[in-house]
Amino acid sequence: MRTSIATVCLSGTLTQKMEACAAAGFDGIEVFEPDLVTAPQSPEEIRALADRLGITLDLFQPFRDAEGVDPATFAGNVRRAEAKFRLMRRLGMDTMLVCSNVGTASVDDDHVSAAQLRELGDLAAGYGVRLAFEALAWGRYVDDYRRAWRVVELADHPAVGVCLDSFHILSRGHDPKAIEQIPGDKVFFLQLADAPTLSMDVLSWSRHHRLFPGEGSFALAEFLAHVLRTGYDGPLSLEVFNDTFRQTDPDRTARQALRSLRWLEDQAARQLGGEAGPDLVRLPDVDEPAGLDFVEVKAEDAGEVEVLLRQLGFTFRGRHRSKPVRLWTQGSARVVCNEQQARDMPPTLSAIGYEVSSTAVSADRAARLLAPQVHRRTYAGEQELAAFAAPDGTEIFLGEVPEGPDATWTVEFEQGASPDPDPLVTHVDHVNLVQPWQHYDEAVLFYSSVLGLEAQAALEVAGPVGLVTSQVMRSRDGRIRLALNLLPAGIEGGLPQHIAFACRDVVTLAREARARGLRTLAVPDNYYEDLDARFDLAPDLLATLRELDLLYDRDGDAEFLHFYTATAGGVFLEVVERRGGYDGYGAANAPVRLAAQLSR
Template sequence: MRKSIATVCLSGSLSEKLTAAARAGFHGVEIFENDLLASRLSPEQVRERAADLGLAIELYQPLRDIEAVSDEQFTRNLRRAEHKFQVMRQLGADVLLVCSQVSGQAVDDDALAAEQLRLLAERAHEHGIRVAYEALAWGRHVSTYDHAWRIVQQADHPALGLCLDSFHILSRDSDLAGIERIPAEKIFFLQLADAPVMAMDVLQWSRHHRCFPGQGGLDVAGLVRHVVNAGYRGPLSLEVFNDVFRQSEAGPTATDALRSLIALEKRAGVCAPPAPLTQPSGIAFAAITSTDPQPVTALLGALGFVRTHKQAAGNRPELWEQNDARVLVDSGSATRRDGARLAGIGVRCPDPDALVDRAASLLVPVLVRRRGEPNVSPHTISAPGRTEVFLCATSDRATGACPATAGALLGIDHVALTQPGAQFDQAVLFHRSVLGLRPQESVEVADPCGLLRSRALSNDDGSLRLVLNLALVPEGDDHPAQHIAFVTDDILAAARRFRAAGAETLAIPANYHDDLDARYDLDPAELAAFREFGILYDRDEHGGEFRHFYTATVGRVFFEVVQRTGGYDGYGAANTFIRLAAQRS
């Protein structure tokens, strides 16, 4: 299906927005009126510029507060509409978006609304223009698509139809099945946006928190299936109001927008039966780059890791192993600013070539590495946030360094990746669409100097877990630390072994453990050990338990050791603010 984007989604001038949309690969655009009014290009020049770029102008928007008003007001509204018709003819656009009334001047009278919309459609038809009527979720009298459809039916004019907007429909929790009862020729346009599930005023939700499909929590794919089942074959068009997108570079945002539509088509299966997506089956290793690897390897040694591979050429990278937990340490691409950083993860997948093909189809850069690492495919995928995803065979497992001692680390439980603000939603879409991971709802945690937004993703069996973090911190501190969490079946033994190796766990305030004693009926000996070794504790509503401790931070990397019991499936979010405060003290 044709793919379109509203200019309101992108930053910059109208000319810059058109260029970004064309370079990303869109077929068309919706011209947002404010962008045209602020442009130094005439409507004819905009038309020529779009044509030169190979873009169709699919829609002009919006015309507001038209229907269900007094005769005098409607006469003024028609005069305003006539001006827009002239502009649209100069632009070469033939569909006009009309939003349902929000004005206090409007009356609750469907018959009057239908009559006036029919008169508007008659005028539009004389100019070769169609009117797409859209129910705003906060409309004064018309706020649902089925109500708007009843008015369009009553108006009964061939130049009047519907614009269906996924945000307005899904935010009202409307019945999607009813869409299939609308004749295809009456669905003039389809606008798409996702959003995180939030309890807030719907207007503010819409104006500031929309995102591209796949980045939020709404069932956009389900809605698209119903619209296509109704017979709609027009553009899939994005209309996203988002404060971050409007402050970000237009080119990468447009590429991410198109990626979201390609992934949406795959999830919705609207062009062909969706190809089965084989999920990665676990984390094979994590890769760290450091200008001075010694502090990183010292921590790994204290945690019980053994260096099992040191590449001859340039003495890098080093492979450190313990059971099925592996860490590559490399000094090749680190910078002085980072010191040490988490540069990538290796994921096990049954068919690396298929995953590479999927990534390429979703406009994700695929890199071919010039130097080999042990057991790693030559292909890597470039993920948001300066992170690479290395592809490993499913059968790939550690071959040595498998201590059976108490407190040994068994594997990588999860990896936490901190994202720049503009790339947080991009990273959610990447890991969901390329790796097939399931995102959980976002969690916000108070940081002593700001706010941390976090969103976890995992495969179906939990063998691959990622946590994406967005730290809203003061200017100049925009690269908070990332970390690797290792799993053990004996957290106290792991902590004692770490301490015996001469290392110290992150010191946790005594007040935390005092409160822990008040909240949970813990064994006094266990609580005393928690205090001694800085171990944190959480319990879910089903009785599952989570015990974890942290190491010191080296550069922008630290390590966590966790123990899960009783089916605990979270990440100790209740303790995150304690960890953040302890790391800053």
């Protein structure tokens, strides 16, 4: 279907916004009136620019406080509307959004609203304009799409229809099912927005915290399916008021926006099944990763991280035959240390490889979801990997699930030792990635739409430099776990990222690692006293935890023991042992780690 986006979603001037929408691949835009009023270009220039960019001007918005008013006020509104119809003619536009009255409504009577819309519709028709009437969630009288439709039915004018906006309907908890009773040709426009579950006044929620589809918690695929069942064939348009998008790179936001629509179209097509029209984007099924292929640390000198890996019992598997890259493994945990094109770079978590059943299918899905491709040089005889950049810049490599215990590409590494046949570390438990505040919502949709990871409930962790929001994204079987940590705007520096290795016996591993010289992150004695007060631990266990700087959590009978290494550049390592099906991450211990890292 045709895609569109309101200019209010993006930062910049009107022309910058138009260029960003066109570059991302949108078919059209909604012209948010204040963007036009503040633009130095004439309406004719804007129209010509849209032509050159190949985008249509789909909706002029908003026209406020039109109906439900006394006759004198209405006369003023007619004059005001006609000025805008003239402007729309110069812009070559044919649809105007008319919001239900918030400010000046004084007549709570659908017949009056309908008669006034009919009169405006007559006038509009003379300018080739249609009016799409929308119930704002905070409209004075008309605050429900069912009532807006009733007014439109009463207006009974070919130039008067409804605009449906998912935010105004779903934020109020209104059942979207009745949308199907509206004839498709009376749905003049469709605006889509998602939003997180927040309990705040709906106006603030709407004006500051909307998100693109898939980034919030609204059931938008179901919503869209209801709309499509009416026969609506106009654009799918995004109207997302969001403080962050208003201040960050519009090109990037536009790409993120279009990704969300493609994802939503595919989701709606799946909802509709055989009913779905041919116009909906369909994506290949998500090829859920079966495991982590590797994690890459990039650095001018990765030596500090390699010392930690050796102390944790990793085996050096050799150097890559053509690149300054080394491989360390233990169990199925593979860490690639890459010193290529890494001048002046401290150790940084730079890439993650995922094992999928078909790289071709996964790469196709990622490309159709506008994941930016990444190129890496390969040489004859080396495995070519499909690669994309995640929103935070981490590179994502797709490789096929190996037949044997080792990834096929490990043969490219030479002069190393053989893998340990009985390792304590079995695999990568999770990877913790710090997300810049601008890209956090995008990251959640990226990982869910491209890799099929599911967002868990987010947590807030208090650290000495601020509150960090932690959002785990995981595959359904739990084999892939990414902890996305949101660093608030305004914090200077940053936080280190880490790789957590799953281990069969963390106590033995911690002892052996110490014997090899590892210095674990020191845990305060106060922590153990509090732990004992909270959990009434067996004295032996408490003594072992204390001795080895192990952290502990319990959930019912399930237990979690873990420790951290010191930080090397921007990276540190963790070893975790999950006992009895523990499924969390020791969130209560995160402040201890954050404080200890700051004290270093």
